[in-house]
Amino acid sequence: MSLALNDLLICCRQLEHDRATERRKEVDKFKRLIQDPETVQHLDRHSDSKQGKYLNWDAVFRFLQKYIQKETESLRTAKSNVSASTQTSRQKKMQEISSLVRFFIKCANKSCLVQPRHDGFCFIPYFVMFDCCLLEARSFLMRDRK
Incomplete structure (x- = not known):
């Protein structure tokens, strides 16, 4: 594994850490x-080769999904009767999560447009997963307003 992919793998594993600060x-x-x-070049090559033993775009997205689940669960289990400033900071956190997912999709699709895959797949499922994450986040935020 290249040094660039190794750094990304370590970073992805840290996104799964139990401590929010980490x-x-x-x-x-x-x-x-x-x-x-x-890193993008290696991810593209490994995504095209369909070899499961290397880090590819799909694997990175799975790490990102776990990160979103941890962050959403952290927000969900927090107290619901809180001050307006706490609610605002929670909404900001959800926006940050959303922007991170958008950023990932942008990078993955940009890469795909530069170097299209042989099967024409261009990370469309990431948009579907992102929509599911947004729906979950919206329902969480609406819970605080009730």
Whole structure:
């Protein structure tokens, strides 16, 4: 495994950390790594080869899904009767999660447009998964308003 992919794998594993502060630290690193040309090149190549033993776009997205689930669960289990500023910070957190997913989709699709895959697949399922995450986030936010 290349050094670039190894760094991304370590970063992705940190996104699964139990401590929110550790996960938060890795988000900026994650953004930087998924737009690094060397990392993108390796992810593209491994996504095309369909070899499960290498890190590819699908595997990175699965790590991102776990991150979203952890963050959403953290927000869901928090107290519901809180101040307006706490509700605002929770909404901001959900927006940050959404923007991270959008950023990932943008990077994955941009990569695909530069170097289309042999089967024409261009990460469309990520939009479907993103919509599901947004629906879950919206229902969580509406719970606080009741």
